[in-house]
Amino acid sequence: xxxxxxxxxxxxxxxxxxxxxxxxxxxxxxxxxxxxxxxxxxxxxxxxxxxxxxxxxxxxxxxxxxxxxxxxxxxxxxxxxxxxxxxxxxxxxxxxxxxxxxxxxxxxxxxxxxxxxxxxxxxxxxxxxxxxxxxxxxxxxxxxxxxxxxxxxxxxxxxxxxxxxxxxxxxxxxxxxxxxxxxxxxxxxxxxxxxxxxxxxxxxxxxxxxxxxxxxxxxxxxxxxxxxxxxxxxxxxxxxxxxxxxxxxxxxxxxxxxxxxxxxxxxxxxxxxxxxxxxxxxxxxxxxxxxxxxxxxxxxxxxxxxxxxxxxxxxxxxxxxxxxxxxxxxxxxxxxxxxxxxxxxxxxxxxxxxxxxxxxxxxxxxxxxxxxxxxxxxxxxxxxxxxxxxxxxxxxxxxxxxxxxxxxxxxxxxxxxxxxxx
RNA sequence: GGAGGGGUGCCCGAGCGGUCGAAGGGGCCGGUUUUGAAAACCGGUAGAGGUUUCGGCCUCUCGCGGGUUCGAAUCCCGCCCCCUCCGCCA
Numbered sequence: 001x002x003x004x005x006x007x008x009x010x011x012x013x014x015x016x017x018x019x020x021x022x023x024x025x026x027x028x029x030x031x032x033x034x035x036x037x038x039x040x041x042x043x044x045x046x047x048x049x050x051x052x053x054x055x056x057x058x059x060x061x062x063x064x065x066x067x068x069x070x071x072x073x074x075x076x077x078x079x080x081x082x083x084x085x086x087x088x089x090x091x092x093x094x095x096x097x098x099x100x101x102x103x104x105x106x107x108x109x110x111x112x113x114x115x116x117x118x119x120x121x122x123x124x125x126x127x128x129x130x131x132x133x134x135x136x137x138x139x140x141x142x143x144x145x146x147x148x149x150x151x152x153x154x155x156x157x158x159x160x161x162x163x164x165x166x167x168x169x170x171x172x173x174x175x176x177x178x179x180x181x182x183x184x185x186x187x188x189x190x191x192x193x194x195x196x197x198x199x200x201x202x203x204x205x206x207x208x209x210x211x212x213x214x215x216x217x218x219x220x221x222x223x224x225x226x227x228x229x230x231x232x233x234x235x236x237x238x239x240x241x242x243x244x245x246x247x248x249x250x251x252x253x254x255x256x257x258x259x260x261x262x263x264x265x266x267x268x269x270x271x272x273x274x275x276x277x278x279x280x281x282x283x284x285x286x287x288x289x290x291x292x293x294x295x296x297x298x299x300x301x302x303x304x305x306x307x308x309x310x311x312x313x314x315x316x317x318x319x320x321x322x323x324x325x326x327x328x329x330x331x332x333x334x335x336x337x338x339x340x341x342x343x344x345x346x347x348x349x350x351x352x353x354x355x356x357x358x359x360x361x362x363x364x365x366x367x368x369x370x371x372x373x374x375x376x377x378x379x380x381x382x383x384x385x386x387x388x389x390x391x392x393x394x395x396x397x398x399x400x401x402x403x404x405x406x407x408x409x410x411x412x413x414x415x416x417x418x419x420x421x422x
Numbered sequence: 423g424g425a426g427g428g429g430u431g432c433c434c435g436a437g438c439g440g441u442c443g444a445a446g447g448g449g450c451c452g453g454u455u456u457u458g459a460a461a462a463c464c465g466g467u468a469g470a471g472g473u474u475u476c477g478g479c480c481u482c483u484c485g486c487g488g489g490u491u492c493g494a495a496u497c498c499c500g501c502c503c504c505c506u507c508c509g510c511c512a
Contacts, residue, residue, distance in 0.1 A: 041472055045481045052481090055493040059440035069492085076492035243469090374469080 001101050001362050004034055010107075017107040020114075020323040025104040033097040040090045044083060051079045102211055106358040108323045109332040115322025121335070122322065127306065128315035130339055135401050139342035140392045141273040144170065146403055147421055150274070161271075162263065162278040164388065169421045173394075173407075174281060174387055176414035178256050181283040181308055181384055185254035188304050190285060193255045195234035198225040203237040206363030208329030208355075218260045227260035231284035232381045239288060239365050244377065246369035250289040250297060254384065257282060274388040275347060281387040287380040290367060291357065294378035298354040302334045305350045305384040312408050314393050315339040317346060331356045334382075338389065342396035347389045352382030 007014050011027055018025045054076045061069035113122050144150030149170025155163040166174050182192055204210040204226050209217065218227035228234055235255050244251070259282050270276035285304060289297045302318065309316045321333045330353040337346035357376035360366070366374040398406045404422030412419055 038472070041481080045472065048482090049480055051492075055491095056440070058492050062440085073492040078492095080492070 001358060002104055002107065003361065004030075004097075004101070007031065007104070008034065013107055014104065017105055017323075020108065020116075021105045021326060021328070022324065023103075023105045023328070026100060027104070030097065030100050030104070033093055033100070037090065037093045037097060040086060040093065044086050044090060047079060047083050047086070051076055051083060054079065099211070102205065102362070105328045106208075106331050106355065108326055108330075109354070109356075112326065112332055113320065113322045114324075116324035117322075118325050120322035121319040121325055124318050124320050124334070126315070126317035127310055128313065128339075130315055131341055131397055133341065133399075133401075137341040137396060137399060138403065139273060140340075140395045143342070143395050143399055143403060143405065147405070149173070149421060152273075159278075162276070164274045164277050164280075169415070169418060170391075172415060172418075173391060173411075173421070176411055177387060177390060177394075178281060178283060180411055180414050182254055182256055184308060184311070185283065185285060185304065185384060188252075188307075190252040190254035190304075193235060193238070193253050195231060195238070195255060195257065197228050197234075197258055197260070198223075199228055199234050199237070200225060203233055203240070203363075206237045206240050207233045207359050208362065209233065212328055215264050216262050218262055228257065229261050230259050230381075230383075231255040231257035231282065232286060235284060235286040236288070236359060236379050236381065237363055239377075240363035241365070243366040243368055243374050244288070246290055246367050249367055249377070250287050250293060253286045255284050255286070257284065259386075274392065275343075277388060283384050283387075285352075285382050285384040288360075288365065288377050289380065290369070291375060291378050294354050294356060294380060297378075298332060298334075298352065298380055301380055301382045302336070302352040305336055305352055305382045308385055308390075309336065309338055309349070311410050312390075312394065314390075314397055316349075327351075327353070329353075329355050329358050331358065336385070338385075338393040340389075340393050340396050342399070343392075347392065349385040349389045349393070350383040353380060355379045355381075 002014065007027065007030060011031060015027050017023075018027060054072060058069050058072050058076065061072060113120065115121065141150065141152065145152065147170075149166060149168055151165040151167050155165040158165075186192060198220065201210060201224060204217070209226075209229060217229060220226070234257075235253050238253070239251070258279055260279050263276060263278060266276060274280075285301055287297050287301055306316070306318065316336055316338045319335045319337060321330075321335060326333055333351060333353040335348050336350040336352070338349045339345075340347050356378050359379045360376040365377045365379070367377050368374045394408070395405055398408065400406055402422070404420055406420050407415060407418065
């Protein structure tokens with residue numbers, strides 16, 4: 001979240017961010033509540049100071065002059081009742097303010113281009129080129145079913161629409177890619193973690209999924225737990241409420257997890273195959289850094305994600321998201337989109353975001369460098385990368401005329417030496 | 423799930439209705455001493471918020487939330503977490 005101080009000092013910046021991000025947060029209501037809150041607080045604190053002094057006096061008088069003490073007690077009781085009434089009002093104001101504050105989106109970085117939606121995103125670079133085929137490239141659903149490595153009907157049977165079953169070398173390929181990407185991340189200095197897939201409300205609020213996106217999440221109502229939509233949530237929250245030492249930063253984590261998304265509101269989009277599913281695997285990269293380091297760390301994180309695609313020989317482009325396409329919590333974000341020949345379009349496989357101190361402030365994540373007061377960390381994360389779409393790109397890119405799939409060399413050792421799926 | 427014990431500052435640990443934002447010890451930082459170091463001694467060592475004539479002043483925080491009281495780390499209630507035992511279980 002943004003600090004009240006920041007909103008107070010930059011109301012226009014915040015209003016513009018709200019509009020550009022297609023959000024509905026009420027900045028003026030926040031400003032009004034804030035000033036009302038502070039006025040009330042001052043009033044309360046003056047009375048409390050008086051009561052504290054009076055109560056101390058009572059303690060003293062109890063030994064010398066019981067009668068005086070009783071009189072003072074009575075006055076302090078009145079004062080206390082007044083304080084209680086004011087505090088009740090104050091709590092109401094505070095509660096409304098806190099609720100609104102959690103719904104204010106992050107302000108886009110100055111370097112983020114203007115634009116209302118995906119069409120406003122700017123391609124900053126691309127790698128490789130679209131492969132040529134001497135035949136009509138097939139979609140992964142055709143390839144996968146014929147090869148017996150994807151089973152859509154049975155996935156639907158056991159779970160419903162939007163779920164996928166990998167089988168045989170398909171399942172093996174998923175596992176191989178996960179291991180491969182984790183190994184790459186480890187070499188780049190990320191510490192691997194394995195974390196819970198169910199988290200509490202506080203964690204979901206910490207990274208910014210709540211309160212706004214509750215209906216996008218799977219929730220266990222009996223236990224107040226949520227299925228994670230991304231490992232970003234448990235991993236970033238690992239250090240929630242902590243004050244880290246600056247010497248220990250940056251922290252770099254990589255994590256494989258399943259991700260669960262209800263995809264509410266996206267009905268009708270990408271209904272075929274496994275482009276959009278309710279459950280998928282992903283290797284996530286997360287960084288916790290000092291504030292001055294976050295722009296450079298963001299570039300490095302994006303490069304780490306891109307290297308996965310380069311090493312697999314997959315054509316991709318990197319898009320700098322415009323203000324209108326930026327998510328709630330992000331200040332700046334690169335989407336990496338991989339080319340899927342069978343689809344004839346690019347698919348987003350990674351979103352690399354810099355949240356600055358937006359998440360850290362929500363979760364109370366700070367660092368201390370010895371000199372200055374504790375500051376909020378900057379947090380970043382990016383997929384490195386999401387599995388089903390990576391598998392789609394791989395299958396469709398490396399398909400042969402006979403419908404078999406020739407595996408890129410780097411992944412073969414992870415496949416037990418298998419060179420081709422046929 | 424049941425029974426019991428417990429959560430205090432960077433760490434250990436005392437306090438169990440007022441003089442407690444909190445004894446004592448350790449750590450860390452600074453100083454004295456020393457050729458240097460160690461030891462010894464002295465001093466310092468939380469965060470959030472409000473207000474300010476920028477010298478301060480004030481409020482809140484002893485797991486979290488509520489209650490009792492003139493006054494709560496201390497008493498009461500609820501919740502969370504940790505430990506021990508029992509039950510269940512991959």
